Amino acid sequence: MSGWDQQLIKTSRGTFEVFCNGEGTPLCVTHYYSEFNHSGDYFADSFTHNHKVYLVNLRDAGNSVKASLPYQLSMLETVFDLEAIREALELSKWNYAGHSIGGVLGVIYGIFFSGNLTAQVIVGAAARDYATFSPNCIYHPEHPQFHYMQKLIKCLKRDELGEIEKIKLTKERTKLSLRQPERYHQLFAKKIHKKISATRLNFFNRELQTFDVTKKLCLSTVPKLFICGKYDVQCPLEYSVEMHEASPNSELVIFNHSNHYPFLEEAAKYKLEVDRFLQAVDL
Template identity: 25%
Template sequence: MGRYVQVEPNVKVYVEDIGEGTPVLFLHGWPVNYKMFEYQLNVLPKHGIRTIAMDFRGYGLSDKPSTGYDYDRMADDVRAVIDDLGLTDAVLAGFSMGGAIAAHYMARHQGHGISKLALLSAAAPVFTQREGYPYGLTPEELNEQIIEPIFEDRAKLLDTFGGMFFAKEHSKPFMNWFHALGMEASSYGTISSAMALRDEDLRGELETIQVPTAIFHGKKDEICPFEFAEQMHQAIPSAELVVFEESGHGAFYDELEKYNAELIRFIQS
């Protein structure tokens, strides 16, 4: 069932909450929304897993304010959802940008309510290159390839981005559906979140994560290169690395059966 959670006086976020059992809170990536987890929401509740997925502010069915797209505020929104739902001993599962925000949540809120962490193709520890971190796009390339095109033709940019998302070829109706998820976001939220991806740096925070952590990452990821996963694996003391050899960024669909099986294993272990 769906509900709204007040995260600021004038901002509510949407939460889908299905099933009973061990609670798992999914955080979506840029620039889509909770519906990207459709193929997990269909399966996990049948295995005694309470499957919860939220839309970040600016995305999907949530309110779309003009501000609040830095990692601090987004992590605080996650805290508001966890508190509103009364979650304890939950699994926090973040994909791409959502993975970075999940990792930041663990540091900023000392893992409040969370007993396990799943970092799914996470945009961490840093999404763009900087001194001592030669992975991913440079900040200038991100501006040129992602942020500036949003001002010119957001639909085309999302089509290009979607074309990089998967390593396998999927049906045109599926790709059209996935593109439509990105178009449900606010344009200004999409831009502000891209700026956060460019600027935020979680190095130094990952070492503080103490809960069991699973890093799911596609070997063919063109958006968050596999080196990201190796960096996270080195930094997080409790981490295991689950490699999807045939997957790109969208391992959740490129290798759907393995992905769901590994998720269930990790959640129930």
């Protein structure tokens, strides 16, 4: 058992399902469209050895409150929801850590609520649409694996898809984001399973087309650690460099042997860098 305990947090903006694990300084982890459960999350697991981690199911995910209007699924409204959860937990501040789209959400959080955050760890993310302009992104038509990725996505959307086939296709999709795909079973060995909120994913795919907060990064004063794999095909390294250069009070660590999952692909180095950073700001 991973030790993730469910809590239903009543806030001014509705009730949210949160899974808790670990002891120490409070730290929030979430993802824009993932649905978490008692099995936890690989990224969130990397913080439980020295933090009390709150793994949040956002609006329309898991057993959290449903959206009554579409705009409630936006990134800005989602940050307001996170703030309501922090207030309901009676925490004056907490850390925030986000990977991939969870990191994108963290960028928004840092811009609007730096004063309520102790520190942020942003892994493999971006502050603007990361696919349209970068052929290094696997969702760009010029990327060499673009067509294979699109084929996998199309297959995963089939209504008649069986569970076994779904698992197989999901593995193949994940392997495209590993520097050494042959290590898949070694890296993803835990019995962690999660779903996707279709309504949140669909809303995000629309919002991404106009997403660009690069000019507001200067407003985010919270200490930030940007981490990115050198070979990240989801949110390419260039976007982490861009965020670091535009963000005050930030540092960037590049993982030279990783793709999109440095916390798994180079776990020992990742732990050292994150612990060093968070121990300094948590003092």
